[in-house]
Amino acid sequence: xxxxxxxxxxxxxxxRNGRVKDVACELLARGRELADALGTDLSAVCFGHxxxxxxxxxxxxxxxxxxxDSQELxxxxxxxxxxxxxxxxxxHRPEIVLAGATPFGRAFIPRVAAALGTGLTADxxxxxxxxxxxxxxxxxPGYGGNVMAxxxxxxxxxxxxxxxxxxxxxxxxxxxxxxxVIGVDFDRRRITSRTKLLTxxxxxxxxxxxxxxxxxxxxGRGLVKEESFQMVKDxxxxxxxxxxxxxxxxxxxWAPYSCQIGxxxxxxxxxxxxxxxxxxAVQHLVGMQTSDVIVAINxxxxxxxxxxxxxxxxxxLFKVVPLLxxxxxx
Amino acid sequence: MNIxxxxxxxxxxxQVRIDPxxxxxxxxxxxxxxxxxxxxxxxxxxxxxxxxxxKVTAVSMGPPQAESALREAISxxxxxxxxxxxxxxxxxxxxxTAYTLARAMNKLGDYDLIICGRQTLDGDTGQVGPELSQMLxxxxxxYVSQIEDVADGALRARRMVEDGYEVIESxxxxxxxxxxxxxxxxxxxxxxxxxxxxxxxxxxxxGDLALEPEKTGxxxxxxxxxxxxxxxxxxxxxxxxGDPAEQVECLIGRLKDAGLI
Numbered sequence: 001x002x003x004x005x006x007x008x009x010x011x012x013x014x015x016r017n018g019r020v021k022d023v024a025c026e027l028l029a030r031g032r033e034l035a036d037a038l039g040t041d042l043s044a045v046c047f048g049h050x051x052x053x054x055x056x057x058x059x060x061x062x063x064x065x066x067x068x069d070s071q072e073l074x075x076x077x078x079x080x081x082x083x084x085x086x087x088x089x090x091x092h093r094p095e096i097v098l099a100g101a102t103p104f105g106r107a108f109i110p111r112v113a114a115a116l117g118t119g120l121t122a123d124x125x126x127x128x129x130x131x132x133x134x135x136x137x138x139x140x141p142g143y144g145g146n147v148m149a150x151x152x153x154x155x156x157x158x159x160x161x162x163x164x165x166x167x168x169x170x171x172x173x174x175x176x177x178x179x180x181v182i183g184v185d186f187d188r189r190r191i192t193s194r195t196k197l198l199t200x201x202x203x204x205x206x207x208x209x210x211x212x213x214x215x216x217x218x219x220g221r222g223l224v225k226e227e228s229f230q231m232v233k234d235x236x237x238x239x240x241x242x243x244x245x246x247x248x249x250x251x252x253x254w255a256p257y258s259c260q261i262g263x264x265x266x267x268x269x270x271x272x273x274x275x276x277x278x279x280x281a282v283q284h285l286v287g288m289q290t291s292d293v294i295v296a297i298n299x300x301x302x303x304x305x306x307x308x309x310x311x312x313x314x315x316x317l318f319k320v321v322p323l324l325x326x327x328x329x330x
Numbered sequence: 331m332n333i334x335x336x337x338x339x340x341x342x343x344x345q346v347r348i349d350p351x352x353x354x355x356x357x358x359x360x361x362x363x364x365x366x367x368x369x370x371x372x373x374x375x376x377x378x379x380x381x382x383x384x385k386v387t388a389v390s391m392g393p394p395q396a397e398s399a400l401r402e403a404i405s406x407x408x409x410x411x412x413x414x415x416x417x418x419x420x421x422x423x424x425x426x427t428a429y430t431l432a433r434a435m436n437k438l439g440d441y442d443l444i445i446c447g448r449q450t451l452d453g454d455t456g457q458v459g460p461e462l463s464q465m466l467x468x469x470x471x472x473y474v475s476q477i478e479d480v481a482d483g484a485l486r487a488r489r490m491v492e493d494g495y496e497v498i499e500s501x502x503x504x505x506x507x508x509x510x511x512x513x514x515x516x517x518x519x520x521x522x523x524x525x526x527x528x529x530x531x532x533x534x535x536x537g538d539l540a541l542e543p544e545k546t547g548x549x550x551x552x553x554x555x556x557x558x559x560x561x562x563x564x565x566x567x568x569x570x571x572g573d574p575a576e577q578v579e580c581l582i583g584r585l586k587d588a589g590l591i
Contacts, residue, residue, distance in 0.1 A: 078470060082464070102492065103472070103490060104491065106456050106457075108460070110424070110456075110459075110460035110461045111460050111464040113457070113461065114425060117425070118425075118552050119552030119553035120424065120425070120553075121455075122455040122456060122457055137556075140454075142452060142453055142454050142558075143344040144344035144454065145344075145561070146344050146347075146560065146561075147346060147348060147355070147558055147559070147560060147561075148559050149555050149557070150557035151553050152556055154552075156552035194500065195469045195471065195500040196499040196500075197497070197498055198486065198496075198497040198499055199496070199497045200491075200494060201497070202493055202494040211492075215591075239591065257511075258494075264509075271590060282344070293588060295581065296567075304563070307563040308563060308567075309567040310567045310568070311570055311581055311584055311585075312567050312568070312570065313578075314569060315574055319574040320578060323578045324582070327579075328582070
C-alpha cells in the first residue's frame with residue numbers, strides 16, 4: 001500500500017469486559033491534535049460485544065466511531081482482532097493508526113502491520129507531525145530508555161504506532177461534541193480464530209488500582225528486606241495511595257508483578273509519586289517520570305532518582321518513612 | 331517436538347551512549363550477549379524437548395560474530411543452530427527481520443513451536459514474534475509465563491495480562507513469546523561446551539532462503555530511524571535539608587501547599 005489516497009487518523013480503542021480503556025481516550029487527545037495539524041479527521045475503532053462508550057470516544061475527540069459488535073469479539077483474541085482491523089484498514093485507508101501498547105495491543109497490532117506490510121513503532125513516548133512531508137514523527141526509547149530514536153515511515157501506509165498507557169493526557173470530555181457511530185458487521189465467515197481462551201485468573205493484590213491512583217508510593221531495593229516493604233504499604237495506606245514497586249523489589253518477591261512500574265511493568269502518571277529506596281534505573285524512570293510531582297527518599301545522594309525528583313530527601317529511609325507516616329496519620 | 335528458538339545477539343548493557351558527532355552508538359568495549367529474554371526462550375525450548383522429545387534449533391539473524399551467540403546456545407542445550415547472515419539483510423527493521431526469519435523457518439520446515447523472547451534489550455519493540463507468526467500464518471501467544479501442557483497437537487499456555495493471566499489453548503504449529511517468569515536459564519554443561527566448540531553452524535544468506543530481495547534489509551524496511559540521541563536529565567528538584575523530623579515537616583508543608591495531600 002502506498003501513500004496516494006490514505007486519509008485520516010485512526011485510534012484503536014481497546015476494551016475489556018465491555019468498557020473502553022482509558023488509553024483510548026489518551027490517544028484520542030493526542031490524535032485530535034495530530035489530525036488538526038494535518039487538517040484531517042479522527043476516527044476511533046472499537047471491537048467487542050455490547051461495548052458501552054461510543055459517546056465517550058466522541059466526547060474525547062473522535063469525529064467517527066467504527067463499532068464492530070459480535071459475541072466472538074467479547075474477549076481480546078489476537079487473530080480475530082488482527083484480521084478484522086487489517087480488513088477495515090484496507091477498506092478505509094487511514095494514513096495513521098495508533099493503538100495502546102497494552103499487553104494485548106503489543107501482541108496483536110504487529111500482526112496487523114505484518115498483514116499490511118507496513119511499518120510499526122512500539123512504545124512511542126512522543127508523536128508529532130512533519131507538516132511538509134505529512135509524516136508521523138515517532139519517538140521511542142531503546143536500550144531500556146538510555147537511547148531515544150526518532151522514526152518515520154516515509155512511504156508505506158498506514159503509519160502505525162503503539163503508545164503506552166499514561167504517556168498522553170486525556171482531554172476534558174466535551175459531552176456536546178457531535179460524531180458519527182458506524183456499525184460494522186463482523187465478517188465471521190472469513191475471519192476465524194484458532195486459539196481458545198480457557199480461563200482468566202485475576203492476580204490483583206492491592207485495593208487501589210495502580211493505573212488509576214492519584215498517589216503512588218513505590219519501594220525499591222533500598223528497603224533491603226521484605227519486612228521493610230511494609231513501610232511502603234503503611235505510608236500508602238496513610239495517604240490512600242496505591243503501592244508500586246521496582247522490578248528489583250518484584251524479583252525479590254516483596255510485591256506482586258501487578259505492582260511493577262517501569263519498562264517491563266506499568267507506566268503510571270499520578271499526581272504524586274513517592275519513591276522509597278528507589279535508585280532510579282532508567283528502566284524504572286521511563287515508567288514514572290511524567291508523574292506530576294515526584295518525591296524521592298534515598299540514602300544515596302547520587303541516585304539517579306534525584307534527577308527526576310521535585311523534592312528529595314537524602315537520608316535514612318528507615319527513620320524518615322515511619323516518621324512521615326506517623327505525621328500523616330495525625 | 332521440533333522447536334525453533336529465535337535469538338538475537340545484543341550489547342551486554344543498556345548503559346550505552348550516542349556519539350553526538352556521528353549519531354552512532356558507542357560500542358567500544360561493550361561485550362555481546364544473547365538477549366536475556368531469548369535465554370528464557372531457549373531454556374523453555376530445551377525443557378520442552380526434555381519432556382516431549384524432538385530437537386531444538388537456535389536461529390539468529392545478524393553479523394558474522396553472532397555465531398558466538400549460537401555456539402553459546404548449543405552449550406546451553408540447543409541441538410542445532412543456523413546463522414542468517416548476509417549484507418543484504420543489513421538495516422532490517424522488525425518487518426524485514428520477521429520476513430527473513432519466516433523464510434528461514436520455511437526452509438527449516440517441519441516445526442511444531444517457535445519460541446521468541448518478549449522483546450530485545452536494544453530495540454525494545456517485541457514485534458518480531460507476532461509479525462513472524464502472521465507471515466507464517468500460524469497462531470501466536472504472546473507474553474507466555476508458563477506452558478501448562480502440550481498434547482494432541484495443541485499447547486495450553488498462561489499468558490500475562492495487566493491484571494492477571496489468561497490460559498490460552500492453541501493448535502501447533504504456533505509462535506510464542508515468553509517472559510522471564512517462564513524459566514530460569516541453566517548454566518552450560520561440560521558436554522554442551524564440548525559440543526558447542528565442534529558443532530557446524532551453517533550460514534544462510536539471501537540466496538539460500540528463496541526470498542524476494544526487496545523484502546529484506548533496508549529495502550524491505552518501511553521504517554527509517556532519522557535521529558538517535560541520549561536523553562538528558564538535569565536535576566531541578568529541591569533537596570530538603572535537616573534532620574529527619576525537619577525533612578518530614580518540610581515535605582508535608584510542600585505537599586500541602588501544592589494541594590496534593
